[in-house]
């Protein structure tokens with residue numbers, strides 16, 4: 001008999017792995033080339049990607065159908081990938097094209113590997129990981145700023161050695177700004193005491209400080225859409241940081257493995273014309289380094305937390321964003337497990 005305690009454990013395990021049925025950013029566009037493969041791990045799955053001659057990205061399992069060598073160690077031949085071990089050639093759909101060592105081998109023409117849907121936007125490569133309840137990709141959820149020419153920014157990515165949930169919780173927790181980042185260029189301002197409030201939005205929610213807005217990292221908004229989630233927040237900049245007002249950060253977190261995630265942050269400002277050139281220059285020469293120092297503070301803190309911190313934590317009022325985010329993940333995990341159970345029952 002399945003008890004509710006068993007179910008809770010399954011849900012927790014599933015959330016820790018990462019929830020499928022979503023788009024995830026996995027690489028920067030520049031990392032994908034037509035002359036060499038690029039291996040990635042997402043939700044514990046190893047995939048290999050490369051560009052065809054037309055620039056379109058292929059993505060299949062990083063696994064040679066012959067004996068399992070990583071295809072990402074191989075080479076690209078005429079738009080297909082060749083295994084380094086014994087030379088088997090596989091195309092972008094996961095079908096074996098040629099077995100050069102063995103004429104008329106029965107493997108040729110077999111679709112041996114799963115292939116994945118890929119999209120490219122704003123210097124990032126996204127991959128869709130299907131789930132039982134969502135085998136086909138829904139629309140890729142993108143922040144509107146990425147398609148708005150009034151905004152200009154830079155994509156930064158980093159690998160953090162902690163479960164992705166720590167990175168998401170950190171984003172849903174604006175109060176850490178004035179403590180963890182108190183020594184930074186922009187995050188030393190405002191009061192160190194406050195209450196937080198939560199507003200539900202059409203898709204997602206916003207968590208904000210009650211007592212101040214526009215002084216520090218005072219709010220975060222999460223967009224929780226069918227195809228995945230992202231968040232955004234503003235960092236107020238002093239006049240010394242040049243034109244464009246606050247810096248808006250658009251963030252995605254991709255689960256890599258149980259103790260590793262990759263964060264994707266676009267640092268944006270609303271700037272056009274000369275102001276845009278000034279922002280790009282200032283960012284590269286001054287601001288980027290400072291911003292990296294802030295991100296390092298987050299990384300070091302999250303990597304230092306034990307993997308099971310959740311089992312001993314004592315949340316207080318400021319954690320309403322964290323709690324709300326967890327409820328959203330819980331619902332999603334429950335739906336996915338129910339769809340998988342239904343499929344299994346139907347098969348019996």
Ligand code: FES
Nearest residue numbers: 064066067083086
């Ligand atoms: S394992 Fe790839 S060709 Fe043998």
Ligand SMILES: [Fe+2]
Nearest residue numbers: 176177181298
């Ligand atoms: Fe932070």
